[in-house]
Amino acid sequence: MSTINKSLAYTDGDTLDTDGHNKNIFSTDLNEGIMSVSNGGLDDTNLASDFTVKAQHVAPEAAVRVRADWKMETLDFNTDSASSNSDNISYVPVAGTAARIYLPYSPSLVWWQWSMFVTPWRWNIYDTNDSSTRDRDIVVVAYHVDPAGTETRLSHTRRVVPISAALSEYGTVYGTSNVKARQARNSLLYDQAHLLGQPSAGWHEVQVRLYMEYYNDAENVVPNGAEAWPAVYQAYLHDRVSFGICNSRVMSLL
Amino acid sequence: MSYIFPKRRLRGRDILDPVELNQDVVPAAENYSGRLNPHNFDADGSYTRGTEAYIIPHYVEQEANPRFGTPDTSWIMPNSADTRSFTLATDIEWQLVDSMTRTFTTNQSVLWITGWLTYIWLEYSYNSSTSVGTHVGYEKGSARVQFAIRVDGRIIEHTITGKNDNFLQSYMPIQWDDEKVTAAVLEDGENAFPGPSTIRVPPAAALGPPAMPVRLGCAVPVQPGSHTVELVCRRLGSENYRALNWPTSSGFTVLDDYVTVFNRKLLVLDIPTNPAVASSGTAVDIRTFDAEDAINATSLGTNCVDKLRDAHNAIDTDAMGRGVLNNNHLPSAIYDYCQVEFAPGSIVSTNNQYPGFNEGTTIASATSGPDIGWTIVHDGVSMTAAANLLRSDATHAAAFDATTKKSFFVVQANVRFINLERTSSSPQHDDPSSFGTFALGYQLSGSAAPVIIESTICFVSHHQTLSGLTNVAGGDIPENIDVPLFWCLDLTETLLSANIDYFGVYTAVAGHPSGHEAEIHWKHGHLMVLKLPA
Numbered sequence: 057m058s059t060i061n062k063s064l065a066y067t068d069g070d071t072l073d074t075d076g077h078n079k080n081i082f083s084t085d086l087n088e089g090i091m092s093v094s095n096g097g098l099d100d101t102n103l104a105s106d107f108t109v110k111a112q113h114v115a116p117e118a119a120v121r122v123r124a125d126w127k128m129e130t131l132d133f134n135t136d137s138a139s140s141n142s143d144n145i146s147y148v149p150v151a152g153t154a155a156r157i158y159l160p161y162s163p164s165l166v167w168w169q170w171s172m173f174v175t176p177w178r179w180n181i182y183d184t185n186d187s188s189t190r191d192r193d194i195v196v197v198a199y200h201v202d203p204a205g206t207e208t209r210l211s212h213t214r215r216v217v218p219i220s221a222a223l224s225e226y227g228t229v230y231g232t233s234n235v236k237a238r239q240a241r242n243s244l245l246y247d248q249a250h251l252l253g254q255p256s257a258g259w260h261e262v263q264v265r266l267y268m269e270y271y272n273d274a275e276n277v278v279p280n281g282a283e284a285w286p287a288v289y290q291a292y293l294h295d296r297v298s299f300g301i302c303n304s305r306v307m308s309l310l
Numbered sequence: 311m312s313y314i315f316p317k318r319r320l321r322g323r324d325i326l327d328p329v330e331l332n333q334d335v336v337p338a339a340e341n342y343s344g345r346l347n348p349h350n351f352d353a354d355g356s357y358t359r360g361t362e363a364y365i366i367p368h369y370v371e372q373e374a375n376p377r378f379g380t381p382d383t384s385w386i387m388p389n390s391a392d393t394r395s396f397t398l399a400t401d402i403e404w405q406l407v408d409s410m411t412r413t414f415t416t417n418q419s420v421l422w423i424t425g426w427l428t429y430i431w432l433e434y435s436y437n438s439s440t441s442v443g444t445h446v447g448y449e450k451g452s453a454r455v456q457f458a459i460r461v462d463g464r465i466i467e468h469t470i471t472g473k474n475d476n477f478l479q480s481y482m483p484i485q486w487d488d489e490k491v492t493a494a495v496l497e498d499g500e501n502a503f504p505g506p507s508t509i510r511v512p513p514a515a516a517l518g519p520p521a522m523p524v525r526l527g528c529a530v531p532v533q534p535g536s537h538t539v540e541l542v543c544r545r546l547g548s549e550n551y552r553a554l555n556w557p558t559s560s561g562f563t564v565l566d567d568y569v570t571v572f573n574r575k576l577l578v579l580d581i582p583t584n585p586a587v588a589s590s591g592t593a594v595d596i597r598t599f600d601a602e603d604a605i606n607a608t609s610l611g612t613n614c615v616d617k618l619r620d621a622h623n624a625i626d627t628d629a630m631g632r633g634v635l636n637n638n639h640l641p642s643a644i645y646d647y648c649q650v651e652f653a654p655g656s657i658v659s660t661n662n663q664y665p666g667f668n669e670g671t672t673i674a675s676a677t678s679g680p681d682i683g684w685t686i687v688h689d690g691v692s693m694t695a696a697a698n699l700l701r702s703d704a705t706h707a708a709a710f711d712a713t714t715k716k717s718f719f720v721v722q723a724n725v726r727f728i729n730l731e732r733t734s735s736s737p738q739h740d741d742p743s744s745f746g747t748f749a750l751g752y753q754l755s756g757s758a759a760p761v762i763i764e765s766t767i768c769f770v771s772h773h774q775t776l777s778g779l780t781n782v783a784g785g786d787i788p789e790n791i792d793v794p795l796f797w798c799l800d801l802t803e804t805l806l807s808a809n810i811d812y813f814g815v816y817t818a819v820a821g822h823p824s825g826h827e828a829e830i831h832w833k834h835g836h837l838m839v840l841k842l843p844a
Contacts (some may be wrong), residue, residue, distance in 0.1 A: 058352065059623055060619045060622050060623055062616070062619065065607075065611065066606070066607040066610050066611030066612075066615070067607055068606050068607045068608075072326075072605070074320045074321055074322050074324070077320055077334075077610075077615075078316070078319055078320055080615050080619070081316050081334045081335070081338075081615070082315065082316045090335075090338040090615065090618045090619055090622055091314050091315060091316060091337065091338050093622065094314070094338065094341055094342075094346070094350050094622055095313045095314065095315075095349070095350070096313070096349055096350060096351065096352060096353075097352055098346070098350050098351045098352060098355075098622065098625070099351065099352040099354075099355030099356070099357075100355050100356055100357045102622055102623055102624070102625050103357075103624070103625050104624040104625055104626050104627070105624070106627070107625065107626070107627050108627055109357060109363060109635065109640070110363050110585075110588065110589075110627065111363035111364075111417060111582040111585040111588075112363075112585045112586065112587045112588055112589075112632050112633070113363075113630050113631075113632070113633070113634050113635050114363065114364065114582070114585075114633065114635055114640060115348070115633040115634070115635060115636040115637075116583055116584050116633060117583065118633075118635065118636040118637045118640060119364045119637065119640050119643045120364050120365060120581045120643050122420045122422060122529045122581060123529075124528065124529040124530075126468035126528075127468075128467060128468060128474040129474065130473050130474070130475070130478060134483055135483075136485075160637075161637050163637075163643075164642045164643065164644050164647075165644050165647055165840075167838075167840070169527060171469070171471075171525075171526055171527065173470075173471055173472055173473065175473075175480070175514040175515075175518075177480070177482065177483050180787055210651070211651065211653045211834070212651035212652055212653055212724075212834050212835065212836045213724075213834070213836070214653070214726070214834050215726055215790070215792050215834070216726075216728075216788075216790050217790065218774070218788065218789060218790035218791070219774070219787050219788070219790075221482075222787075235482075237482065237511050237512075238774075239480055239511060239512075239514045239518075240452035240454065240512055240513065240514040240516075240518045241451070241452040241518040241519065241773060242518055242519070242774075243452065243472075243514045243515075243516065243517055243518040244517065244518070244519065244522075244791060244792065245471045245517060245524055245525075245526065245792075246792045247524070247525040247526060247527070247724075247792075247794050248724050248792065248794075248836065249722055249724070249836065249838055250649075250836070251647065251649040251838050253647070253649075274487060290486075290487040291484040291485060291486045291487060292484065292485040292486075292487065293483070293484050294483040294484065294485070295483060296481075296483035298473075298480065298514070300472055300473035300474070300515065301467070301468055301469075301470050301471070301472060301473065301474060302468075303468040303469060303528055305422070305527065305528060305529040307422060307529070307581075309364075309642070309643040309644045309842075310364075310637050310640055310641075310642055310643040310644075
């Protein structure tokens with residue numbers, strides 16, 4: 057409570073009480089003195105009953121702070137370069153999906169949101185000899201990095217990139233084509249979000265990472281898969297994930 | 311203004327000098343009249359009064375029904391008969407998604423923009439005699455649609471749902487064991503040698519699935535003035551994309567095909583960053599003293615010290631300077647929120663049936679059956695215990711206040727939709743006429759059941775029809791689409807009559823021909839609810 061109280065009521069005919077007058081102007085006691093209380097002592101009890109906080113009263117970015125980033129270029133990730141046969145948990149950051157924000161204080165909430173266009177070439181390989189199918193994992197998942205550098209995987213953001221191509225391994229059954237591509241049909245947008253309640257002050261970041269399972273298959277493939285071609289040749293297969301336009305944004309709320 | 315102190319302390323035998331007397335009161339009057347600043351206010355204060363001006367929402371939504379029908383009257387394939395739907399022209403030009411535009415005036419601001427819609431590449435058909443459905447793009451086609459946000463006539467390029475080069479050809483990721491054999495040819499028939507070669511494949515620079523909900527957004531700074539924000543779309547229509555190549559007796563044909571947008575929404579959160587001062591200011595007019603003036607209760611008290619005290623005890627809105635209040639002064643920028651991070655241990659499914667677009671109160675009571683009604687997205691363990699559901703009361707047991715404070719709710723969700731499959735005795739993996747639906751719902755306090763929000767209903771389909779395209783490859787290949795959901799509840803003008811117990815995510819299967827039941831599968835999910843001050 058900072059309501060400024062009256063130390064002296066001026067009354068006609070009375071001798072001026074200098075101590076009372078001085079306290080009306082400035083006092084070391086609480087709730088006294090028009091100068092002393094307004095030296096940082098005013099609070100919401102001093103506001104008029106119809107007072108409204110307007111946008112102009114809010115210091116820039118004091119209540120809501122927004123940051124954004126993006127990338128336009130297409131990035132191709134191939135299993136022969138983005139995956140690792142020695143480290144099975146190798147996650148590669150995806151450019152354009154990270155939003156970083158500096159929090160000068162601990163806000164009530166931080167809201168991250170990111171969009172990424174993903175167009176994959178992920179094989180599903182059918183073995184005509186034993187009728188088995190196989191494919192390799194490709195996963196995107198977001199991580200939060202706190203001011204201390206501690207990383208937390210945001211498991212709810214985990215998504216498996218769809219299969220987009222089929223290959224029948226050359227066997228006893230063979231038709232005019234053994235490769236089918238459905239990359240365009242499986243081109244997707246991921247728009248995901250994450251909330252962080254009362255994070256500590258400092259730098260925070262959420263970034264998306266990609267995992268591609270390593271493999272090294274050599275298969276018999278018709279070079280021109282879309283047309284009938286009389287010969288098959290051996291080729292090494294890889295998966296590819298292309299990231300088109302990505303953007304990320306983050307909002308902190310007091 | 312800065313801290314102020316009296317120039318002298320009045321003592322008992324001092325002569326009352328009008329200059330010194332004025333110096334007792336004038337600094338405080340100047341302080342008030344020159345706009346109070348952060349130095350004047352207690353950093354630990356709680357400024358709960360008044361209307362916050364942190365975020366100003368601008369929202370528009372449009373419902374449209376693809377008219378699958380209901381289970382009672384047998385399903386039909388989706389169509390654009392609802393005049394509220396919007397069909398894209400296939401001419402590569404950006405066009406406004408009908409009614410998705412907002413015009414408003416801002417200060418210097420950041421606009422946090424979110425657009426959402428559900429589209430279906432139409433031209434489905436169903437042969438009742440063979441019980442097989444088909445689609446115009448069954449063979450190779452992709453929907454090839456792009457969406458974006460447009461602000462003041464300029465496309466925000468980093469919101470485009472595709473690539474920055476629409477004609478960039480992709481390549482097949484294979485590496486020939488022997489790069490220089492003469493038989494290795496490119497798609498256009500040219501020999502691949504000499505040197506390394508790849509097989510180029512058609513462009514993939516736009517969204518491809520035949521049915522999918524899309525959410526996109528950005529944060530854009532704007533200058534003071536009037537601004538128009540739009541949700542726009544285009545359909546890539548070059549021959550590279552349109553050559554669907556269905557062979558007929560007369561050769562290959564380019565087919566007519568259309569993509570139609572159904573439910574859709576656009577939200578703009580205007581966040582002022584450096585707003586202009588919108589008021590003329592205020593002042594406290596006190597009596598000052600000249601030589602020979604009488605000092606009495608009126609001149610020194612009522613008209614001077616008392617007036618200053620009263621002004622500082624009832625500070626006018628316009629007495630505050632620009633940017634006075636910082637995070638230590640201001641109330642929170644959010645009334646309430648919750649987040650559910652949903653990660654079941656295994657894939658979950660249901661074959662419960664979509665009850666129809668306008669049947670929002672028909673909720674399934676069993677996990678499968680099939681029952682007719684919306685099924686809460688659950689983890690396969692329980693579909694009633696909140697902790698097992700993609701529902702806000704999993705982490706926010708208390709009801710959301712919707713009856714006392716003017717506010718604005720933003721509700722978002724994501725679900726990892728894995729696949730749809732037909733589950734009859736002879737599954738036809740390549741039948742594309744099975745659909746899945748997702749929607750948001752909520753339950754009011756005191757209600758017996760939740761209500762599905764019609765404007766959030768969106769659709770996915772079974773489009774991984776690969777088994778018919780290879781000779782023998784398995785057809786149970788999952789779609790693996792991320793399904794975004796989005797809704798805003800505007801309580802800035804009118805409050806509800808009851809609080810909201812919870813928000814949740816619901817699903818069902820739809821559109822599959824009679825006798826060929828379908829099953830929808832999902833796994834991870836996310837739900838967030840924000841209640842912002844209005």
